[in-house]
Amino acid sequence: MQQPENITINLVNWQQAEAYLRQVRTIVFIQEQLVAPELEWDEMDSRAIHLLAMCGNQAVGCLRIIHYEKVGRMAVLKPWRGLGVGKMLLNEAIRLCRQQGSKQIAISAQKHANHFYEQAGFKITSKEYLDVNIVHVDMRLDLD
Numbered sequence: 001m002q003q004p005e006n007i008t009i010n011l012v013n014w015q016q017a018e019a020y021l022r023q024v025r026t027i028v029f030i031q032e033q034l035v036a037p038e039l040e041w042d043e044m045d046s047r048a049i050h051l052l053a054m055c056g057n058q059a060v061g062c063l064r065i066i067h068y069e070k071v072g073r074m075a076v077l078k079p080w081r082g083l084g085v086g087k088m089l090l091n092e093a094i095r096l097c098r099q100q101g102s103k104q105i106a107i108s109a110q111k112h113a114n115h116f117y118e119q120a121g122f123k124i125t126s127k128e129y130l131d132v133n134i135v136h137v138d139m140r141l142d143l144d
Contacts, residue, residue, distance in 0.1 A: 007085060008054050009092045014046045020059035021050055028075035035132045051092055053085050061085045065093055068100040071107045090120055097143065104142050111135040 014021065029035040044066055053061035053076070061076035071093050076085045097105050109117050111128060117139050118124075126138035 006055050007088060009088055010052045010054060012050050012052050014050065017050060017052050020052055021062050024059050024062045024075050024077060025073060027077060033134060039132050051089050053089055061089055063089045063093055065096065068097045068102045069105060071105055086116065094120065102143055104140055107139045108136050109139050111137060
């Protein structure tokens with residue numbers, strides 16, 4: 001898969017990049033996937049580290065990392081999907097968790113994205129369940 005040119009993956013915190021992170025997640029989760037705003041925003045945002053995919057001054061994707069052991073809230077804007085932005089975000093998250101000495105990474109994945117995560121080495125560790133009215137499964141990547 002060709003990775004888009006001019007995309008940078010930036011390590012940020014909530015205080016630095018809240019406007020960009022809110023913009024991407026609002027479009028993807030609240031507008032497209034109809035997640036209620038009160039379920040999208042939580043106290044973990046201010047405690048997590050975030051990766052922000054930028055093309056120039058435009059935010060095109062993001063994800064958050066909690067304690068270098070859990071990856072979540074991955075979102076890529078529709079025009080940028082299928083171009084490798086999600087793969088860039090996930091690979092950087094895996095690299096950072098490894099660098100911090102983590103033994104594994106957990107993710108609650110939307111069912112339609114299972115294959116994407118399996119390509120990165122994640123394995124399904126749960127039965128399907130509903131989270132914010134979307135079918136999910138738990139997945140884990142062992143880093144040993």
